[in-house]
Amino acid sequence: MTIAEEKRVDHGSDDHGHNEPRGIYQWLTSTDHKVIGKSYMYTSLVFLLIAGSMAMLIRIQLTGPNNHFISQQAYNELFTIHGSIMLYLFAGPFAFGGFANFILPLQIGAPDMAFPRLNALSYWLYLTGGTTMLLGFFTAGGAAAFGWVAYAPLSSYTNAPGVGPDLWIIAIALTGFSGIFTAVNLITTAFYLRAPGMTMFRLPIFTWNMIVTGMLILIAFPILTAAMIMLYADRHLGTHFFTVAGGGSPVMWQNLFWFFGHPEVYILALPYFGIVSEIIPVFSRKPVFGYKGLVFATLSIAALSTGVWAHHMFTTGTVLLPFFSALSLLIAVPTGIKVFTWLGTMWGGNIAFDTPMLWVIGFIVTFVMGGITGVMLASPPIDFAVHDTYFVVAHFHQVLAGTAVFAGFAGFYYWYPKLTGRMLRERLGKAQFWLAFIGFGLTFIPQYLIGLRGMPRRVPVYLVSDHVTFLNRVSTFGAAITFLSFVVWLVNLYVSWKKPVKASGNPWDGHTLEWATTSPPAHHNFTSIPPIRSQRPVWDANHPEYADYLESHDPKGSKSSERTKKQ
Amino acid sequence: MKVEFRIYLGIGLFVLVITTIYLFWAREYGGATMLFGTAGLGIMPALYMGWWRKRMDPRPEDSKDATIAESQGTIGTFPGHTIWPFVLGMGVFFSALSLAFGAWTLVIGGALLIFAATSVVLESRRGGLV
Structure with missing residues (x-):
């Protein structure tokens, strides 16, 4: 290997010791944040397709009453691994490992991440962790089947014997360490490798959200890893942390798990909020409205999220209901601020409905619907009525899948030119969006009603007399349409690969520093960096007559809208 | 470093307040312990950065009117490809x-x-x- 002294801006040749290998050997040995970011992204998208196929099997099983498409054990394994992959291996790594790795150093004008070799190690831990989880299907007893939350005593050795659950525990521990390393890396990079003039309050919102997400990971993941070690000790070493017979407490598992689990929800969501906050200003041709408000809203979500874990445990009867209910309701305030700043950014802007912007609008609609039902669930009387029903399933799919899929694809279409130097096809992208948006609504809105009719989650069969057959059929039909949208996406990837449309360095007239370099960026990222005098250095450089630093911010952004009126 | 220091300190102090409220209201010690540890995760890095910030030279990335040329030259060593x-x-x-x-x-x-x-x-x- 080489250890090269790196300069922020590399004017000269690309040749001081960086003879990067190509192909599979590059994938195995690279410490370049862009290669690792892309590896993260493509790996997590493969996991998305695997877990999405599992969701289809689950939906087919639920198409009719008393259906026997798959066995009950297989059903339990499928929903466990579907949830585990989506939460641990797709939603988090896709944004926090993929986008953040690739985009964050570019946005702050850094040549690489602060610890490139640690970065590579995080990717390998993530990949091996994911593989370990899937290995469970090839063992004699099958994969883990106790739900992604692994509640005690269901996860004890008596109730979940075999190697599959152990593999699941190992997988979570490995991916947990991968997340912790990435968090350390990203925070250090953002704190110590910024370009001159890039003060903290000029950082792009995406970078801010990654810093806050990193802090949440450092709070939450060590507790999860500790809980996994305790669970393993209970299963194999004869300890009694979570068994009543030995003086332990099963509710303790829930406390530990959800102390990780609720910050985890924001660990999954905040990176995507960052993506959305990048895309809306670019496609509205305006600076982001209420920049500091957005930053403080993100910080308050992070701070509040540490004190809400037991709202998942209202029905255990062992938690302080008013405390957790009040803090959970409070989170709606900063989240509302975020939604209003997004709308405020669009307000009066010259909105271009390109594919990334369509996905963003789809995200806002889906997320607000899921968010409001979340406020309902934060109230204990409602939660007691609908706890563990399909109402909750619909709620968290609209919040999490709505965020990870819609905002994730928004980011994918937005940054794909930067990643590869090629554009994706607009028409196929729009077709994919509409299929996903309609399919998603058809899948999950009926599930609210199914839940209100009392169908519990995680059951493989229901009866004709439950009166949920029609709604379940609609939901399965919607899931099939959503599945179709992924086929369109794969076609889009194939077409753009076979008949490439070359992307310029700045195809969307972007605002932040990643658009100041070529697509895809060279090994050192930058050959020149424009002066950083506002939150939109690239906009300032490309439109000096409308630069942000010339006058104080006009909240309505009339600079740009005037410009379009003149035209 | 001022902003970085304040972010950590702010989160640490907020969680400390939550810990106190939770401890005396819920009287449940598992959660209080985890919250206390979380407060430490905010306060410890904050103390480090607060200590370090007074001993380091002002950085161009914290200055509003620094030019890119101010960080010309080597900014660090980065490993190339390695197995x-x-x-x-x-x-x-x-x-x-x-x-x-x-x-x-x-x-x-x-x-x-x-x-x-x-x-x-x-x-x-x-x-x-x-």
């Missing part, structure tokens, strides 16, 4: 699998781990073309 993180990852993988499949994978994993860890350290020491 060792992959080998290290495989070592961790096989060692972890021993928890499910028994000690024999630990032999492979342990050997890879020691080999890769040594190589990574040597690589950093030597530098240059290896």
Whole structure:
């Protein structure tokens, strides 16, 4: 290997010791944040397709009453691994490992991440962790089947014997360490490798959200890893942390798990909020409205999220209901601020409905619907009525899948030119969006009603007399349409690969520093960096007559809208 | 460093307040312990940065009107391509699998781990073309 002294801006040749290998050997040995970011992204998208196929099997099983498409054990394994992959291996790594790795150093004008070799190690831990989880299907007893939350005593050795659950525990521990390393890396990079003039309050919102997400990971993941070690000790070493017979407490598992689990929800969501906050200003041709408000809203979500874990445990009867209910309701305030700043950014802007912007609008609609039902669930009387029903399933799919899929694809279409130097096809992208948006609504809105009719989650069969057959059929039909949208996406990837449309360095007239370099960026990222005098250095450089630093911010952004009126 | 310091301090102090309220209202010690630890996760880095911030030179990235030229020259050393993180990852993988499949994978994993860890350290020491 080489250890090269790196300069922020590399004017000269690309040749001081960086003879990067190509192909599979590059994938195995690279410490370049862009290669690792892309590896993260493509790996997590493969996991998305695997877990999405599992969701289809689950939906087919639920198409009719008393259906026997798959066995009950297989059903339990499928929903466990579907949830585990989506939460641990797709939603988090896709944004926090993929986008953040690739985009964050570019946005702050850094040549690489602060610890490139640690970065590579995080990717390998993530990949091996994911593989370990899937290995469970090839063992004699099958994969883990106790739900992604692994509640005690269901996860004890008596109730979940075999190697599959152990593999699941190992997988979570490995991916947990991968997340912790990435968090350390990203925070250090953002704190110590910024370009001159890039003060903290000029950082792009995406970078801010990654810093806050990193802090949440450092709070939450060590507790999860500790809980996994305790669970393993209970299963194999004869300890009694979570068994009543030995003086332990099963509710303790829930406390530990959800102390990780609720910050985890924001660990999954905040990176995507960052993506959305990048895309809306670019496609509205305006600076982001209420920049500091957005930053403080993100910080308050992070701070509040540490004190809400037991709202998942209202029905255990062992938690302080008013405390957790009040803090959970409070989170709606900063989240509302975020939604209003997004709308405020669009307000009066010259909105271009390109594919990334369509996905963003789809995200806002889906997320607000899921968010409001979340406020309902934060109230204990409602939660007691609908706890563990399909109402909750619909709620968290609209919040999490709505965020990870819609905002994730928004980011994918937005940054794909930067990643590869090629554009994706607009028409196929729009077709994919509409299929996903309609399919998603058809899948999950009926599930609210199914839940209100009392169908519990995680059951493989229901009866004709439950009166949920029609709604379940609609939901399965919607899931099939959503599945179709992924086929369109794969076609889009194939077409753009076979008949490439070359992307310029700045195809969307972007605002932040990643658009100041070529697509895809060279090994050192930058050959020149424009002066950083506002939150939109690239906009300032490309439109000096409308630069942000010339006058104080006009909240309505009339600079740009005037410009379009003149035209 | 001022903003970085304040972010950590703010989160740490907020969680400390929450911890106090929770401890005296709920009287549940598992959650209070975790909250207290979380407060420490905010306050400890904040103290480090607060201490360090007074002892370091002002940085161009904290200045509103710094020019890019102010950080010309070398800003740090970065490793190029290297196989060792992959080998290290495989070592961790096989060692972890021993928890499910028994000690024999630990032999492979342990050997890879020691080999890769040594190589990574040597690589950093030597530098240059290896």
